[in-house]
Amino acid sequence: MPDGQAVTDAREEQVPRVEDPGQGIDVALVGQAVRGELAAFNQLVERHQDHLFALVYRLVPDRDQAADAVQEAFLSAYRNIASFRGGSVKSWLGRIAINAAMDIQRARRRRPSQPYPEFEDESWQPPAESDVEPEHQALAVERSRVLAAALSALPFDQRNCIVLYDVDGYDYGEIARIMGVSVGTVKSRIHRGRLVLRNTLAPSRELFRG
Numbered sequence: 600m601p602d603g604q605a606v607t608d609a610r611e612e613q614v615p616r617v618e619d620p621g622q623g624i625d626v627a628l629v630g631q632a633v634r635g636e637l638a639a640f641n642q643l644v645e646r647h648q649d650h651l652f653a654l655v656y657r658l659v660p661d662r663d664q665a666a667d668a669v670q671e672a673f674l675s676a677y678r679n680i681a682s683f684r685g686g687s688v689k690s691w692l693g694r695i696a697i698n699a700a701m702d703i704q705r706a707r708r709r710r711p712s713q714p715y716p717e718f719e720d721e722s723w724q725p726p727a728e729s730d731v732e733p734e735h736q737a738l739a740v741e742r743s744r745v746l747a748a749a750l751s752a753l754p755f756d757q758r759n760c761i762v763l764y765d766v767d768g769y770d771y772g773e774i775a776r777i778m779g780v781s782v783g784t785v786k787s788r789i790h791r792g793r794l795v796l797r798n799t800l801a802p803s804r805e806l807f808r809g
Contacts, residue, residue, distance in 0.1 A: 625688035658700045672696035690776040704755045749799040757792030
């Protein structure tokens with residue numbers, strides 16, 4: 600690795616993180632759940648279920664499968680609550696949910712089908728503003744379809760990292776904790792995935808201009 604890149608990476612990793620104000624509450628609830636207080640774990644579910652669903656739905660864009668993955672993630676977290684060793688509860692739950700989503704992705708690879716059935720119609724699209732011209736709306740739909748197809752062709756490790764970073768706004772450290780890999784691996788997956796996306800989208804580059 601070039602010296603300049605190493606310096607850049609080191610600086611990025613040394614940027615202080617803003618403490619999650621809900622972390623103290625989460626840790627307390629985990630402690631209570633470890634002692635067998637089911638109500639405490641149910642509070643964790645209420646605090647994180649929407650976030651986990653949104654996270655998984657980006658990776659497995661089928662509402663039923665995403666809901667199944669989140670349910671499985673919470674069941675796994677409950678069974679393994681005593682294994683929590685500190686750190687971010689949100690990231691710990693996210694990592695379990697990501698693993699559940701990846702299991703679904705692997706199963707779908709064994710049973711090939713339309714990877715993004717939601718894009719077969721336009722019902723998933725947010726309503727257009729009244730002043731948006733029809734051709735612009737149609738262009739946005741086509742962009743989304745082309746991008747979804749390109750993302751679905753990526754290895755899911757690369758796709759997951761790109762979606763978490765570029766779409767959901769997680770930083771490298773957060774993704775590394777969620778995925779259970781090093782920051783360097785996350786950066787490598789994002790870099791390689793972007794190169795593949797650029798080549799895949801090259802024939803459709805006119806869609807993404809402007």
